[in-house]
Amino acid sequence: MIRPLLVLAILITVLPLQSSSAEQLLIIANPSVGDIAPLSLKEVAAIYLLRITAWPNGAHIVPVNREIASEVRTDFTAAVLQQDTTSLAAYWNAMHFQGKLPPVVQESELAMLAFVQRVPGAVGYISADTPAVGVKVLGHVD
Amino acid sequence: MTRLIWPIAITLFLASATAHGQTGYQLGHGYDLGPFNFGGYGAVAAYVPDRGSGTISAEDISLFATGHISQLFNPFIEAELTHLDFVHPGSSHSSGDSGSLVLERLYDDMNLTDSFTLRLGKMLAPVGEWNEIHAAPLVLTAVRPAVTYRNFSEYLTGASLLYSNPNGSVPDLQFYWQPDREFSERPSTLTFHTYKMVEGLHVKFPISLLDQIGVSVQHSQDFQGVDQALVGIDxxxxxxxxxxxxEWTYSALSGRTSGLVRKNEWGGYLAASYNFAEEWSAYSWYEEFSNRTSFAAARDLLFGVAYRPDAAIVIKLEYLQNIGGKPVNPTGLFASWSVLF
Structure with a gap:
């Protein structure tokens, strides 16, 4: 009897944590973007929809996305962009033809972090569980 | 047949790249190399008319490069090989038309502020949405309604001021002006009129991410001396x-109109498409187009089905029936495969 109770206690303790950490994301940018105020979700959406293409210091913004199957991307898309995947794909393809570059795709949390650390002007998002080392945190998505 | 090899090779390469999910490359988004991005699209089409012989051709093989060097230097170039026939039994050439290599776009975008961009060079004229995103994988049908490319100047060489509100809460605006002839003009086999002056305005009211209402105004003068004032809505x-x-456009024609049968040109199409499965859609459009040199308006009806295994790849099969007037698009069966890479 003790064992099932122990399992239940662990599940009760762990599950809400997993749920909240999966939903919370950090918006990160390369330190080259300079001292700027935290970004609102509307501004982040405008960056990923390619309506804002330059940082206040004039540097080109390089938005970074996770791969399409990623849960983090699903959370980001639902909370920030509020669009369905098919519409976004069609939109970004049309933008590409018009000379605006769609978000670069990185296929893991570490690859995303490394890309944003390395590339001037880059902006991306990571799970709040991942330490945001070597990048600037510009906001969070709850 | 050797001409078929390299489009197939590109396809296999792209399919392989997609299948292996190469990091840094996503089909439809181009390939990044430093501050440049290289992309393009290809379209292979087969056409079987009700009368005459059929063709299989590379309708478009386009390559474009975008650069983001600084706030004031963001160059864009697009070159296109178009109408390259692989099979055309009726052609005087051994294997059909040899295609034309054309410069589609060559410009620099100067980002003046968050909202204003000054574009200098050769660009697509913003008359309707179709002309601006005319790449085969991005548009509804393989056969283009006449109103989306006739009755106005598709290109301009000059200056354009673009306004785009970051939040999309105000309509997008684009003013443009071509003071003289088009740079690197397309060959006469690909154009209906050659313009020596073009000026205009396009206003786009966004409804949602992909939905919009656009209003176009264009004034132009061609080398025959015909002065044209267009208004359009899409x-x-x-x-x-x-x-x-x-889309619907109407042009009033003045100046040297003695060779024309009417002093206006107008057209409009209405299309509906329905996604009946995740990767499949069925569509149809009806168009009337009244050419300046014809007495009766051409009336066309098209039905088609599209299979889209990826957002950047589409296969289309469609049938167009001319139901009146002098045909702009001949009656027949069309099939196309296209990819944005």
Whole structure:
């Protein structure tokens, strides 16, 4: 009897944590973007929809996305962009033809972090569980 | 047949790259190399008319490069090989038309502020949405309604001021002006009129990410001395799985119109498409186009089906029936495969 109770206690303790950490994301940018105020979700959406293409210091913004199957991307898309995947794909393809570059795709949390650390002007998002080392945190998505 | 090899090779390469999910490359988004991005699209089409012989051709093989060097230097170039026939039994050439290599776009974008961009060079004229995103994988049908490319100057060489509100809360605006002839003019086999002056305005009212209403005004003068004043409207509206779109333009013609049968040219199409499965859609459009040199308006009806295994790849099969007037698009069966890479 003790064992099932122990399992239940662990599940009760762990599950809400997993749920909240999966939903919370950090918006990160390369330190080259300079001292700027935290970004609102509307501004982040405008960056990923390619309506804002330059940082206040004039540097080109390089938005970074996770791969399409990623849960983090699903959370980001639902909370920030509020669009369905098919519409976004069609939109970004049309933008590409018009000379605006769609978000670069990185296929893991570490690859995303490394890309944003390395590339001037880059902006991306990571799970709040991942330490945001070597990048600037510009906001969070709850 | 050797001409078929390299489009197939590109396809296999792209399919392989997609299948292996190469990091840094996503089909439809181009390939990044430093501050440049290289992309393009290809379209292979087969056409079987009700009368005459059929063709298989590379309708378009386009390569474009975008650069982001600084706030004031963001160059864009697009070159295109178009109408390259692989099979054309009726052609005087051994294997059909040898295609034309054309410079589609060559410009620099100067980002003046968050909202204003000054574009200098050769660009697509913003008359309707179709002309601006005319790449085969991005548009509804393989056969283009006449109103989306006739009755106005498709290109301009000069200056354009673009306004785009970051939040999309105010309509997008684009003013443009071509003071003289087009740079690197397309060959006469690909154009209907050659313009020596073009000026205009396009206003786009966004409804949602992909839906919009656009209003176009263009004034132009061609080398025959015909002065043309155009007004147009286009729209796209999505209701769940159903998308409606259309465009209508009207031009008043003046100046040297003695060789024309009418002093206006107008046209309009209305299309509906329905996604009946995740990767499949059925569509149809009806168009009337009244050419300046014909007495009766051409009336065309098209039905088609599209298979889209990826957002950047589409296979289309469609049938067009001319139901009146002098045909702009001949009656027949069309099939196309296209990819944005």
């Amino acid at each position: 729209f796209k509206y999505t209701l769940q799985k159903l998308t409606l779109q259309g």
